Amino acid sequence: MENTIQILLLTALSLGAVMALQQLGGLSDAPGVTAPQAAPFIGGAAPGTHAWQRFHVRYYTMTLLFVAFEMEMMFMYPWAVVFVEEGIKALVEMGMFLAILTIGIIYGWREGIFAWE
Amino acid sequence: MSLIVGLPALLALLLIGLWAAAALDTAIGRLIVGRPVGMAATDPLRAVVADYLRQRTDTEAPDHLNWLLAPGYYFLLAVVGLALVPFAPDQSLIALDTSVVLWGAAEAVVVVAVFLHGWSPNAPFPLIGAYRYVAIGLPVMLLSMFVLIAASIPAQSLDLRAVVESQRGLWNVIRQPLGLPLFLAVVMSLTLRGPFDYADSADLAGGTSAEDGGPRWIAWQTARAAMLVAACAIAATAFLGGYLGPVLPGWLWLSLKTLAVMVAVVLLTHLVPRMPVARMLTLIWIVLLPIAFLDLLIAGLGAL
Amino acid sequence: MGMSWARAFAASGPPPVFAAIGAGGLQRAEELHGTLRLQRSPRQAAILLVLGEIAPDLLPFLQRLHDHLPHPRATIWHRATPPGDWTDPVQATADGLERTLTDLWRSILSGDRASEPDFLPDKPPNEWRGVGPHGQGGKGMMGGTPYGRPMAMTDDDLRDGLSLDAYSAPFGPFLPMLPPGLILDLTLQGDVIQSATATRPPCPQPGSDDRPGDAIARLMRVMDMPALALRRTRDGLPPAMGIAMLRRAIPDGLGRARDGTDVRDRLDRWRDKDAPQADDGTRLSDLLPGLEWHEAMIVLNSFQPDRIRAICARSGPEGGDEDDKDGNRDAPAHAPPDHGGHQHHDMTGPAA
Numbered sequence: 188m189e190n191t192i193q194i195l196l197l198t199a200l201s202l203g204a205v206m207a208l209q210q211l212g213g214l215s216d217a218p219g220v221t222a223p224q225a226a227p228f229i230g231g232a233a234p235g236t237h238a239w240q241r242f243h244v245r246y247y248t249m250t251l252l253f254v255a256f257e258m259e260m261m262f263m264y265p266w267a268v269v270f271v272e273e274g275i276k277a278l279v280e281m282g283m284f285l286a287i288l289t290i291g292i293i294y295g296w297r298e299g300i301f302a303w304e
Numbered sequence: 305m306s307l308i309v310g311l312p313a314l315l316a317l318l319l320i321g322l323w324a325a326a327a328l329d330t331a332i333g334r335l336i337v338g339r340p341v342g343m344a345a346t347d348p349l350r351a352v353v354a355d356y357l358r359q360r361t362d363t364e365a366p367d368h369l370n371w372l373l374a375p376g377y378y379f380l381l382a383v384v385g386l387a388l389v390p391f392a393p394d395q396s397l398i399a400l401d402t403s404v405v406l407w408g409a410a411e412a413v414v415v416v417a418v419f420l421h422g423w424s425p426n427a428p429f430p431l432i433g434a435y436r437y438v439a440i441g442l443p444v445m446l447l448s449m450f451v452l453i454a455a456s457i458p459a460q461s462l463d464l465r466a467v468v469e470s471q472r473g474l475w476n477v478i479r480q481p482l483g484l485p486l487f488l489a490v491v492m493s494l495t496l497r498g499p500f501d502y503a504d505s506a507d508l509a510g511g512t513s514a515e516d517g518g519p520r521w522i523a524w525q526t527a528r529a530a531m532l533v534a535a536c537a538i539a540a541t542a543f544l545g546g547y548l549g550p551v552l553p554g555w556l557w558l559s560l561k562t563l564a565v566m567v568a569v570v571l572l573t574h575l576v577p578r579m580p581v582a583r584m585l586t587l588i589w590i591v592l593l594p595i596a597f598l599d600l601l602i603a604g605l606g607a608l
Numbered sequence: 609m610g611m612s613w614a615r616a617f618a619a620s621g622p623p624p625v626f627a628a629i630g631a632g633g634l635q636r637a638e639e640l641h642g643t644l645r646l647q648r649s650p651r652q653a654a655i656l657l658v659l660g661e662i663a664p665d666l667l668p669f670l671q672r673l674h675d676h677l678p679h680p681r682a683t684i685w686h687r688a689t690p691p692g693d694w695t696d697p698v699q700a701t702a703d704g705l706e707r708t709l710t711d712l713w714r715s716i717l718s719g720d721r722a723s724e725p726d727f728l729p730d731k732p733p734n735e736w737r738g739v740g741p742h743g744q745g746g747k748g749m750m751g752g753t754p755y756g757r758p759m760a761m762t763d764d765d766l767r768d769g770l771s772l773d774a775y776s777a778p779f780g781p782f783l784p785m786l787p788p789g790l791i792l793d794l795t796l797q798g799d800v801i802q803s804a805t806a807t808r809p810p811c812p813q814p815g816s817d818d819r820p821g822d823a824i825a826r827l828m829r830v831m832d833m834p835a836l837a838l839r840r841t842r843d844g845l846p847p848a849m850g851i852a853m854l855r856r857a858i859p860d861g862l863g864r865a866r867d868g869t870d871v872r873d874r875l876d877r878w879r880d881k882d883a884p885q886a887d888d889g890t891r892l893s894d895l896l897p898g899l900e901w902h903e904a905m906i907v908l909n910s911f912q913p914d915r916i917r918a919i920c921a922r923s924g925p926e927g928g929d930e931d932d933k934d935g936n937r938d939a940p941a942h943a944p945p946d947h948g949g950h951q952h953h954d955m956t957g958p959a960a
Contacts, residue, residue, distance in 0.1 A: 197380065208519060580859060581902055
């Protein structure tokens with residue numbers, strides 16, 4: 188409980204400080220942001236459309252592989268704590284687990300999921 | 305540790321760390337160019353004051369709230385990381401017995417903070433930087449988790465305080481020699497630097513921060529420097545024995561080791577080029593991740 | 609009182625500068641990287657440094673760029689002639705640039721010199737207030753001009769055929785990572801280039817082609833090695849170790865031109881100080897489509913200024929077959945078109 192309160196307090200302080208830093212700064216006598224000032228910077232030319240779009244994410248298949256590994260991490264945290272007690276058995280078990288996931292990496296590599304396809 | 309004593313200490317450490325990060329970056333950059341270091345200690349301060357006195361620009365129809373908050377998220381994650389670092393036996397601001405897990409979570413949310421920072425301005429360069437960073441930020445986190453779990457094995461605990469105590473005989477950097485080099489890559493990715501800077505890079509005219517002017521620029525760069533301090537302090541704790549050391553007080557040892565890691569990271573930032581993103585993605589999964597497996601194996605065999 | 613102290617402290621540091629490079633300014637820009645605080649984006653700059661002659665067709669772009677700078681801001685013309693209607697232009701002589709910069713930085717911070725106002729009218733690109741059913745300019749799902757601009761529309765992707773939004777925009781002519789003067793019409797799907805045409809070729813940079821050290825430095829800067837890019841060994845090149853690292857980071861076969869050389873080959877030629885390669889008829893459509901943004905920027909920076917100028921000149925929107933269409937575009941606004949020092953126009957000049 189005490190930890191939670193501390194983290195919440197740090198959250199409030201950090202977010203507040205950074206918001207205040209940005210809100211208080213800047214020229215008090217500066218004119219407001221005008222339309223030509225607000226146009227996005229692309230080197231002096233003017234874009235035709237807004238930048239927000241249905242962005243073509245090339246690495247989405249990689250993220251699936253990532254999720255598999257990220258779940259594996261959940262098991263590894265408690266595993267690390269009991270590792271010394273369990274000894275060689277824990278090592279072999281995790282080795283098997285990682286070996287299976289490694290097949291996933293090799294398969295993905297062959298399918299070109301890291302190649303921005 | 306109570307907040308009344310701890311919070312001012314944390315703030316002082318953070319401010320000194322921020323200044324040291326900025327000065328180091330300037331000084332090492334000038335040394336590499338072969339120019340006199342000059343006023344490297346105060347030049348960043350002048351730049352900060354100048355930017356603070358300038359107009360805060362906006363873009364057309366941005367996500368105002370997230371644009372203001374993204375540097376805050378980033379800064380917050382750095383502060384939480386720093387609060388987890390023990391600076392004396394059993395002394396850290398947040399006394400959590402699963403601090404490695406909380407740090408891992410903070411690392412993951414960095415990807416969200418950087419993405420929101422690039423998404424918010426509704427401009428092409430920040431947007432490309434934001435999406436591209438996710439591709440690298442996610443798998444780099446796996447490296448971090450493997451090496452930090454490896455560092456937890458001899459401690460039989462996920463508490464950074466126990467991780468430091470377990471290094472009384474031998475530091476992890478010697479016991480698990482692959483851990484620290486891999487973690488340096490993680491630090492560069494968390495702080496958007498050099499070879500791992502896929503968010504704020506030169507090929508995108510500054511990427512997610514291309515539209516940041518005046519106070520916005522200061523806020524984001526401050527958060528970035530704070531993350532450098534925090535991640536280097538975690539590296540010093542997990543691999544270099546944290547506060548352990550003879551004669552000098554523990555907090556000073558911790559500061560010196562953090563500084564040493566910062567120097568290494570800044571040097572790598574300036575000396576290693578950034579490769580195209582698909583090449584880096586392949587490198588992470590095919591080369592660095594197996595090295596992280598090996599690190600875990602070495603840690604496991606060493607602990608038996 | 610406190611404010612004035614802060615302003616004086618800020619003014620004692622180097623001014624943040626954004627360089628807009630015109631014809632003949634590239635080599636000087638390379639020198640200035642070592643002495644000035646050159647920023648990547650105008651949002652972080654207080655002073656717009658116009659470096660080299662700006663052709664009349666680039667002036668509207670310069671004005672738009674100028675308006676991006678936050679207040680207080682000012683413009684300095686160096687090796688460039690301001691157009692007649694530019695109010696109170698500040699010009700810097702060859703050896704007086706740093707002094708002029710510092711003085712100008714002090715005077716805009718202290719308020720002695722007023723911040724420069726916008727050139728363009730304060731009007732959104734399209735009127736949107738009160739337009740449409742929700743008053744934000746939009747119409748239906750994707751139509752109209754919400755908040756002043758239309759949304760990107762879907763198109764098929766080059767690589768996987770997925771139909772997501774294609775973002776088309778002209779990039780340049782004053783982007784630090786593109787050859788100065790080049791306006792590149794790109795269509796992107798995500799960060800992958802679908803099509804590329806050069807609506808305007810880069811400005812001529814006489815004398816830059818026999819400086820391989822500068823060319824390597826530009827490539828290093830795009831790949832974020834700005835400090836090593838400035839260091840030169842006795843042979844005028846960046847350190848050999850840095851070049852070797854750079855070479856290793858570049859994928860094999862990237863940016864293959866029609867003569868069969870890729871980026872690595874061209875880097876090797878610079879390192880060995882071979883003579884610049886002859887033009888081989890390569891077009892942007894041979895190089896860029898299918899590349900991810902970072903790769904594309906590496907490829908564009910792997911050609912010497914004259915060569916990339918020739919490549920872009922024949923990659924115009926009409927297929928670029930009429931090589932003479934840009935004529936003497938880069939002649940300074942104030943000078944007759946046959947002004948000296950433009951012999952590099954020969955390759956794109958009228959055939960007759």
